[in-house]
Amino acid sequence: xxxxESINYSGPLIGLMAFFTIGLFxxxxxxxxxxxxxxxxLVLLLLGLAxxxxxxFLGTILSTLVGVFGAGLxxxxxEVRWQHERVLKGQAKRNPNRxxxxx
Numbered sequence: 001x002x003x004x005e006s007i008n009y010s011g012p013l014i015g016l017m018a019f020f021t022i023g024l025f026x027x028x029x030x031x032x033x034x035x036x037x038x039x040x041x042l043v044l045l046l047l048g049l050a051x052x053x054x055x056x057f058l059g060t061i062l063s064t065l066v067g068v069f070g071a072g073l074x075x076x077x078x079e080v081r082w083q084h085e086r087v088l089k090g091q092a093k094r095n096p097n098r099x100x101x102x103x
Contacts, residue, residue, distance in 0.1 A: 010060075010061055010064070013061065013065070014061075014064050014065070014068060017064075017065050017068045017069070018068050018072075021068055021069055021071075021072035022072065024072075025072050025073070025075070025076045025079070028076065029076050029079045029080050029083055030083060030092070030093075032044075032076075032080055033080050033083040033084050033087060033092075034093065034095045035095065035098075037084060037098065037100075038080055038081045038083075038084035040080060041077045041078070041080045041081050042077070044073050044074070044076050044077035044080060045073075045074055045077035047070075047073045048070045048071065048072070048073030048074030048075075048076075048077060049070070049074065050070070051066050051067070051069050051070025051073060052066075052067055052070035052071065052074070053070075054066055054070075055067035055070060087100070088100060
């Protein structure tokens with residue numbers, strides 16, 4: 001039992017959080033662009049910065065997990081804009097109920 005008590009579970013936990021954050025945000029980015037366009041990128045960026053800012057006040061592992069989530073939001077703010085470009089190029093699904101062009 002001594003071996004199991006000395007294992008540091010932080011690395012695998014952080015890795016799983018990063019994996020699930022990426023998996024969560026990929027379809028969210030597609031849905032956000034489909035319904036709202038690229039104009040919400042700033043909201044994602046500000047939310048990500050808020051999560052990163054909050055992470056500095058939390059305990060060690062919780063701080064890391066909140067920081068990973070915040071970084072995922074920040075990356076998604078860029079991804080929404082790139083997704084919009086893919087839509088304009090015909091590489092992703094276009095919302096027929098929305099006007100496209102410069103938003």
